[in-house]
Amino acid sequence: MEQLKSFEKLVEQIKKLPGVGTKSAERMAYSIIEWNEDEILNFVNAIKNAKERIHKCPICGIFTENDKCEVCSSSTRDNTKLMVVCTQKDALAFEQTETFNGLYHVLGGVLSIQKGISYEQLSIDSLIQRIQTGSIKEVILATEPTIEGETTAQFIAKLLEKYDISISRLGYGLPMGGHLDYADSLTLSKSLEGRTKIK
Amino acid sequence: MEQLKSFEKLVEQIKKLPGVGTKSAERMAYSIIEWNEDEILNFVNAIKNAKERIHKCPICGIFTENDKCEVCSSSTRDNTKLMVVCTQKDALAFEQTETFNGLYHVLGGVLSIQKGISYEQLSIDSLIQRIQTGSIKEVILATEPTIEGETTAQFIAKLLEKYDISISRLGYGLPMGGHLDYADSLTLSKSLEGRTKIK
Structure with missing residues (x-):
């Protein structure tokens, strides 16, 4: 019994989702072809709508459906503190702790040398621009607690050295090698509280 | 930071896939909105194509892109043996062992009383019809090694009692409570070899 071509292609596409291997992708594909037309339409439209409406905030890079993201357009946020994160998910994880009111x-x-990600592929230039032109007094480097995250933090700290701002790194307490957005709120809060000053 | 509506809807849709919780669905949704237009199109088209082209074989219920499935339309399969399975995945798992050449x-x-699945929702009538009109001499009940799978096998065995055919159940060796399509090929082969005669 040969696999069907359109089925194989579907499995191949599903495997592009993070954390999905062949077995899981096959289970999902079987599930999808059992859906009725409406269910398929809802699924496909959700993807298309999300892609159409969501874009990155031109200031900070957080996903938004508006011109600016909710954080950047808020008047109640402390615009002297700036938290530098790797991904949107990490920012969201900190938002859920309700302990950070900055930008x-x-x-x-x-x-990452391994993945071939260099300086130019990250929003570092725009970060420096924000510091040069903005009201920021403190930068909290909240990159992942991994070797690469640490390297990135050190690299940015070095670049920001010449500016008259305080720079800190998340306090450890975060398990090394873990993903930031899988940590619980308490751990995240503690790591924010115990942030260590770099400069 | 509020979640975006179109993002929430996407997460909700992704959670309909089997084995996907909120955290995983969010990771997948973030991944999807980072894809470029082509990647989105490929993904969506793979779903649409699979849904459009794949349907169930009118004889046995296996997914196919043709009028009949590959097994039913093959002239080299032993049409005296019929294996009754719960899902397509289970049939595929047996195909991969290369130890069964029947239909x-x-x-x-x-x-399942719990899930409210009764006799009418399963292809049991069409099974009886195949036995009444076909060339089948032996039915192998290869339902899942769970209480519900066992009950289903017993139920079908009772219905088929009056026909002049031999009926068997997969030999145990399969771990109880497990999913058939997660078992390795050797275990599946052994369970086929050691199938026990019911009638």
């Missing part, structure tokens, strides 16, 4: 800057990843 | 019949599930 965010999403880098879009970490520096 | 299949996909029930589409198991009898």
